[in-house]
Amino acid sequence: MSNVKSSEKRVLTLETPSRLGKEVLLAGWIKTRRDHGKLIFLDLRDRSGIVQLVINPKISQVAYKKAEELKPEYVIKVQGSVKQRPTATINKELDTGSVEIEVENIEIISKAEALPFDIGADVLNLELPTLLDNRSLSLRHPKVSAIFKIQQTLAQSFRKTLKEEGFTEIFVPTLVPTATEGGAEVFPVEYYDHKAYLAQSPQMYKQIMTSIFERVFTIAHAYRAEPSVTTRHLSEYVSLDAEFGFINSWEEIMEWAEKVVLSMIEDVREKNQKELKLFGVTLPEFKKSIPRMKMRDALGIIFKRTKRDHRNEPDLDPADEKEICKWANEECGSPFVFITHYPTKKRPFYTMPDPKDPGYTLSFDLLGVSEEWVTGGQRINDYKMLLGNIKKWGNKPENFQIYLQSFKYGMPPEGGFAMGLERITKDILGLSNIREASLFPRDMERIDERFSAID
């Protein structure tokens, strides 16, 4: 049936400008189709980008006949020659915009049913629920898939920086015997005849592993049974976690967090210009080191600037976070700011209290463009103190035996940090909802399908 010679090697659309005048074999999805008089124009999408195909019945009657059948998202193979576009029709927005493919043969690889919306448009003007109901389709849109190219860079950069610094990558379980961070926001699992839970973080295991490899990192799934729907929370998210022993001071942890985050941003700047352009965003510039400030002082500044009096609050709310980021930008020329010394009661039981002021902890949040990017701090490494805190926080030590072993048998001063991959992806791109930064977001209303649509 087909006239396309399968023995020829497929060329990616991005490679076509370098093959000017040559015959090429391309394969991909039809992004758009436009009929102009006796010519059919197709935009072909593959993993490298998009190129324009021209089907002219004067070049190939057979190809033209076939092209008449074609609809958006059909998967095709085409053979044709790479031609320079007339100057007036050059598309500077497109990597392949100086050429087009004069098609000689077309083979249909896979047909598509009628689409629920136009995926070929430059922007998908659809509500998020519609995008998510049709996730496998909407992800095909270049402006949607670009989000996950950037996400890949962020994760790989995190690993690269830590690997270069002698950190060991570890793989730790997500099925746990008890709620990691305490609290009720945990998913129970029917585990054979027992009850288990989904880990709220890889925290305890990464701490244990500092007593083996000193410096460790992991990219782990974390689960939070958030009882509400917000634009900042997911029920399952990807956590980038680092932990290290033999710290000289707790401030060292902030230095590491700063180093890792700056490298992540620089790697996105280097590798994802094309994707960033789709969003029209400018990445933060770091000309100075990131300022550090106690939480109480931050609340004081916010009060001065906005008259919003949260000075007795134990934490910053989202509006406070935005305000203090704004302050850092305006007053310190820094798009980021470290907020330190959160109250002991607002932090998990393993957080090291400040010896000078034990109502507060040696902990920090790194606030980014407009919200929290990183959370971290020094941990309690004294066995008896940790045991005491587990009890004080209302937990049972017998549920923490494997964890406590590490401290019972000698643990150096240690600390670490964690960040949510989807959250920083969202913040870098200025997305309005964290769900856009998760391939298949989970929340209380949805696992792939909306529950309301199933029940």
Added chain:
Amino acid sequence: MSNVKSSEKRVLTLETPSRLGKEVLLAGWIKTRRDHGKLIFLDLRDRSGIVQLVINPKISQVAYKKAEELKPEYVIKVQGSVKQRPTATINKELDTGSVEIEVENIEIISKAEALPFDIGADVLNLELPTLLDNRSLSLRHPKVSAIFKIQQTLAQSFRKTLKEEGFTEIFVPTLVPTATEGGAEVFPVEYYDHKAYLAQSPQMYKQIMTSIFERVFTIAHAYRAEPSVTTRHLSEYVSLDAEFGFINSWEEIMEWAEKVVLSMIEDVREKNQKELKLFGVTLPEFKKSIPRMKMRDALGIIFKRTKRDHRNEPDLDPADEKEICKWANEECGSPFVFITHYPTKKRPFYTMPDPKDPGYTLSFDLLGVSEEWVTGGQRINDYKMLLGNIKKWGNKPENFQIYLQSFKYGMPPEGGFAMGLERITKDILGLSNIREASLFPRDMERIDERFSAID
């Protein structure tokens, strides 16, 4: 209290031979202590290895006094000078065996309680349950931690090879609306007011993502509610998954699997000589490409060699796998063998049947040193055929809507493969139980603690 100057920069034990004659500041755990007359010898362990400390009261009375308190697994900082060892006492087995540290100051960072067993011994002669009951301690043993250094290399090599070939790394959920692969071996999760499950594999999501990025990989947790305790299964494991579209033939998938696995083994050979030595294992050598053989033919060969007649069985059992690996080694000079064309009924619903013989599939297992390393194959990319199979396998299409969308709207021929990280770690090192290759193994008897010890 302490005389150790914290302003000096810590040196790793491995760096000491290059600092001969110099003052150094070291930190780590006491692996062993030996008292010889008026001298105390300590082996100090840090993330880079081990070095011998000598505490001589003639050098420092203060240090000697402090050293008398020291016990195994105490965390200490020491200051001392690097001395050449007398020729007779050089330890060639140790990277730092040509030197020892003449200690001037000691600071105790963290004390350890009495150990349940001697962690300083060259080999831990303990039963696996004891090792796992004391996991946070037993992991400190160099021969135990070495397993996870090799595991790190395997995972990082998998990523590196695929990244170089234009694969995109993806992060997909583990909370799923239905049993991925069918069957009963799935863990239910109480998900708000609904029921969810833990993914048996990232299979469906990686397939969906081939319609976005064509070539994708993910390192994902997978969960199997195995109703029995074997030496080869874990309830939670790490799955290395790759998937790619626009395959030219299904054999191409085996070529990719071979390329990836060979790179992993070569990377371990290059980076983990020290760890391999502890196990005395020789890595497989690949002089020829890996032979390929249909399952039915393999069972015929096994029958000929052993008189064990499994020729009508739908699968190879563990003894068959060992035997056919032996055959491949003896007859083809290959430590690995691809077994292809498993029966359609033994493979998941999405497996592409062989058009020439639809009772069998275009699927393969790559059998390694002694068991299955990789499983893979071509997938059904035709929407109607896939829909038909979902029903034929007794599943409800409405549970697979997001998945089916990809096929409804155009999917190229595609396939992929997966391997269990713990299983290949086990097989490379010849470990007798897969639990040894998981930092914190989960099975029906244990999540950290043995259930029998808690109930």
